Amino acid sequence: RKEVEQDPGPFNVPEGATVAFNCTYSNSASQSFFWYRQDCRKEPKLLMSVYSSGNEDGRFTAQLNRASQYISLLIRDSKLSDSATYLCVVNGGAGGGNKLTFGTGTQLKVEL
Amino acid sequence: DAGVTQSPTHLIKTRGQQVTLRCSPKSGHDTVSWYQQALGQGPQFIFQYYEEEERQRGNFPDRFSGHQFPNYSSELNVNALLLGDSALYLCASSSISLAGNAGELFFGEGSRLTVL
Numbered sequence: 001r002k003e004v005e006q007d008p009g010p011f012n013v014p015e016g017a018t019v020a021f022n023c024t025y026s027n028s029a030s031q032s033f034f035w036y037r038q039d040c041r042k043e044p045k046l047l048m049s050v051y052s053s054g055n056e057d058g059r060f061t062a063q064l065n066r067a068s069q070y071i072s073l074l075i076r077d078s079k080l081s082d083s084a085t086y087l088c089v090v091n092g093g094a095g096g097g098n099k100l101t102f103g104t105g106t107q108l109k110v111e112l
Numbered sequence: 113d114a115g116v117t118q119s120p121t122h123l124i125k126t127r128g129q130q131v132t133l134r135c136s137p138k139s140g141h142d143t144v145s146w147y148q149q150a151l152g153q154g155p156q157f158i159f160q161y162y163e164e165e166e167r168q169r170g171n172f173p174d175r176f177s178g179h180q181f182p183n184y185s186s187e188l189n190v191n192a193l194l195l196g197d198s199a200l201y202l203c204a205s206s207s208i209s210l211a212g213n214a215g216e217l218f219f220g221e222g223s224r225l226t227v228l
Contacts, residue, residue, distance in 0.1 A: 008152075034216075043202060043219035044155065087154050099145070099168050100217060102154030
């Protein structure tokens with residue numbers, strides 16, 4: 001089983017749609033959680049951290065369910081510029097430290 | 113403020129050759145991590161350097177080795193290249209001393225290696 005699992009997509013949605021991505025992780029000792037965004041042929045960049053209480057940043061909402069080892073990202077009012085690959089990322093657990101484990105990414109395509 | 117810089121950006125090697133990739137971390141950062149990203153996959157952790165020592169290592173063979181210099185820059189070396197080593201190699205920097213930033217890595221644009 002992969003440490004971090006995501007549906008690779010692609011998710012093709014019209015502009016203005018709401019889209020949700022899910023992710024599961026296998027290591028219950030994982031300490032912190034993130035969503036990174038990666039544009040085509042570019043480097044990954046931090047989108048937002050994910051907390052158990054849920055957190056929001058503009059049109060983006062992230063949720064963490066530690067009991068189910070499940071992370072989600074909701075994007076409201078999708079823009080063309082949201083087209084990218086969204087990487088679910090987990091830090092810590094065995095070995096600890098600042099070692100990030102990435103999922104394979106979910107590709108989002110926002111269309112006119 | 114210079115971000116993370118990597119060189120070379122692209123390179124082509126043949127099987128059995130050796131390659132060295134270089135990385136300069138973001139100003140103020142002291143930790144460098146290396147990741148391998150194959151096409152259609154997420155980045156895979158190779159190893160991390162702090163205070164010129166390898167602190168953590170992922171599931172990569174000994175053909176992959178690295179080094180960190182006193183100025184915090186780093187090199188990744190891969191020996192006896194295989195076709196399967198073709199990938200984007202990403203360097204990421206962070207700061208151990210910046211509490212609360214445990215998850216934010218700043219990535220360079222990567223070195224795209226093709227092994228023929």
